[in-house]
Amino acid sequence: MTDRPVLVFDSGVGGLTVLREARVLMPDRRFVYVADDAGFPYGAWAEEALSSHIVTLFRELLEKYDPEIAVIACNTASTLVLAALRAAYPDTPFVGTVPAIKPAAERTHSGLVSVLATPGTVRRQYTRDLIDEWASKVHVRLVGSENLAALAEAYMRDGFVDEEAVKAEISPCFVEMDGRRTDIVVLACTHYPFLANRMRKTAPWPVDWLDPAESIARRALSLLRPRRRRDMFANSVGADIAVFTSGAPDNAARRLMQGFGLYPEKQAVSVDIGYGIP
Structure with a gap:
């Protein structure tokens, strides 16, 4: 059985602060970091359109990466859409980020x-x-x-x-x-x-x-199932990946992700983000 990753989601690079703490607490876990750079900044969206966009985007993310848990490492998204994500995808635990x-x-x-x-x-x-x-x-x-x-x-x-x-x-x-x-x-x-x-x-x-990054990471850890001993160190170096929804991160973004031990995927997720932006 393939080891299921922890998915960390943000509008851009901010969620790397949460990823950094999560790795300290979960060194034996595999991570998928999703930067919704195609939708950044979220402040430009109408609330209803942004909620629809994120819920739709997660349909593909969950199907493609099958995470054991999804961490919404973004206050703006969490305070808006966390309940909708939990309702739409009840089989996936979601951890949100709310003001401390x-x-x-x-x-x-x-x-x-x-x-x-x-x-x-x-x-x-x-x-x-x-x-x-x-x-x-x-x-x-x-x-x-x-x-x-x-x-x-x-x-x-x-x-x-x-x-x-x-x-x-x-x-x-x-x-x-x-x-x-x-x-x-x-x-x-x-x-x-x-x-x-x-x-x-x-x-x-x-x-x-x-x-609040450490608290978010601790909450995520508390919801994960304990790993079997034979799976504890099964991940190879470089297994963690970064996903850019635009599919076209610039060189600076690629270097940043690689500095965090994340290797960008070349293929973007296919959700149309053209609607809802004023």
Whole structure:
């Protein structure tokens, strides 16, 4: 029986932060990383069209790769379409990525927390429900960044980012109120941890940047069936692959994936993504 992989899905390269943690916890597992670069950025989509696109895309991904579990390593997609994916494909366990509002509310000393996310995640009722449920006694500022995910994509591909541009995107996160200051910023997009060092450098004061990648990886591990001893180290080096939905990643993207031990497939998935983009 063929070893079934763990599928990690994101709109671009942000999910590599989750993949990195998953590999630490699951060194004996095989991974398929899917970058929906044909649909990036998700913020350009109408919600209904994006939901339909992702659910349709997963029909082919599940048929082609037969993963044991699928990790949606994207806050924007998870807060929108996770329930629809579980309803459409009940035989596949899905692990989502949602803003780490509960742990932020538990850890804050000042009572001032900011959630740095894409505009889509900020708009979701799901996000506001998390605040109502877990952070009702904490002041939470939602900050929707238009450009940070694209800055992270460019940084990972090219190795350079404009620090002033990063500073402008994160500055609304820093709140002073009644002698207190924001002490936790939730990174509610898997792209953002790649810019964490630049954020620390340009921040007006130190804060705890909360990255949920390890928690997501631990949740995925908890849902996997224990492996038989004879299968523990069956995977060969280079077995992990990267799938680009465009089928045409540039050289920088290929080098990035290879740097993560992922080898791009040449054939794209065949879902038409031309609809639903304004």
